[in-house]
Amino acid sequence: MKTSKVWAIAKKEFRDHIRNRWIIALTFIFVVLTIAASYLTGGKAGEELFGRLQGTVSTLLSISSILIPLIAIMLGYSTISGEGENGALPLVLSYPITRGEVLVGKFLGLSLVLIASIAFGFGLGGIVIAVFAGIENTTPYMVFILLSILLGGIYLSLSIFFSAVCKKRSTSIGAGILIFFWSMIYGTIVFGIYLSTGGTLEQLMGSESTLPGWMWKSIVVSPMDMHGTSAMQAFGLEKAFGYAMDVPSYLNLEFLVVIQLLWFLIPAILAYFFFKRRDL
């Protein structure tokens, strides 16, 4: 694997997608919402719904955990299927460059676009928070940004994987939509099962939640919920599946990050094997 070739691909991907109108539009929405959320929840002292910090973090989280996966899916879904279909990728592969170099370069370049987008959104949001609420939460905020990058990385990895598996651009966007939809409704599914198997809302809402063990364990199949839980933990808050609750001790930040790293790595590795064997 030659670094110069990987970089050539990464640069090309970055330059190409930083001009992608969908990415620009989503980043713009992201920036506007984070600034608004930071100002409204972080800047207004006194209005304490769940506590000021938690309010800010939950609001930012609800924005970022939708928009970041969307941006990541938009970046990755057609990078192999679409470019394979339209002929751009075969042309690149007629140069002396291996498929591994192409894939790593694509990951790198697209990740940089994603990081730029996140840095832009949370950077400006962070400035607003710093101005209105002070800088005492700088470290957890940085951790939150890193976790968001990890979340984006997972969805980028998943969408590139689907792009490597699917023959057509249209099927890979379908797969992207499915994985996004899955992530959005996962909490609802879990609670549906919980409530239909005898669980009650009272058990959920109390500070001493008594959720069954399987529910906690099942969090590892939902990157978005893991992200939410770990982000809250970064700020020293307990929240999972969208509710404030006591999280079991084994679901600590480190554990959740490791599982999320696996969610990033495994699709990436699988994407390589599918891409290597793929006809173009």
Add this chain to the structure above:
Amino acid sequence: MGKAIEISDLKKSFGNIQALRDLDLVVEENEIYGFLGPNGAGKTTTINILLDFIKPSDGEVKLLGHDSRRESFEIKRKIGFLPERISLYDRLTGKRQLEFVKKTKGADVDLDGLLERVGLEGEGDKKTGKYSKGMKQRLGLAISLIGEPELLILDEPTTGLDPHGKRMVRDIIKEENKRGATIFFSTHILEQAEKISDRVGIIRGGELIAEGTMEELREQVGAESYLRIETDKRPNIDSIEKLEGIKEIEVMGNEIKVKVEENMSFSDFFGYLESQDVKILGFETENSSLEDLFAILTRE
């Protein structure tokens, strides 16, 4: 001299469809080889196998002495490729994309000079999304030339170009050939193949059905020539048909149309007319058109 391309017993099926059946083809080094066939004959499939984009079902392919599957990386250092439908990164400028290729090929090339060579001078700083179809094709050709490749594989190189552009492609092919490169190009237009190829291979239904120089191909299909003669009066044609080399004769007033075998000497025929006291006012010969030839060769 070595072989630039050696294809033996190449087979490729897509499901039940046999795209290539026992294709054998050899391109000599420093040759311009026209790969001619109607759409759907298997030209692009063959090229995709040459470049290791798709795996052959069976058979062996060597490019510049390297195995197309195991040594595809070695091959790609020595070739230039122009795909059938050029697809560029429309959000990037033409020059950026050339730079990208230059870097991946590790080549040393003057990009402005290259842009000028393909007729894109002054267009390098525009995004290719703003390029016309012909301009994209020109940039694609420029991309294929980066790194002075030993072998150029051009899939329908004149697609989307006006007559000027087509001539430019032919000139570039000749220049590259002079430099020492082998050129393998596909086309479905016989005229394109005929104009510059040293040899032409005709593919139909996934098989090579004819191969050789244009002259050899004409002979293979027994192509005929016509002779059109204008006379001052209607000759007696009964005994003309006995003359050697004459296949068919048609008389319309004072005009005679004779179908003759190629390379037949016409002097016997003229002598015969003179002996009949028929004056020849004018004549012209006509080869059966190339399109006819192609139609004969690729007829189902």
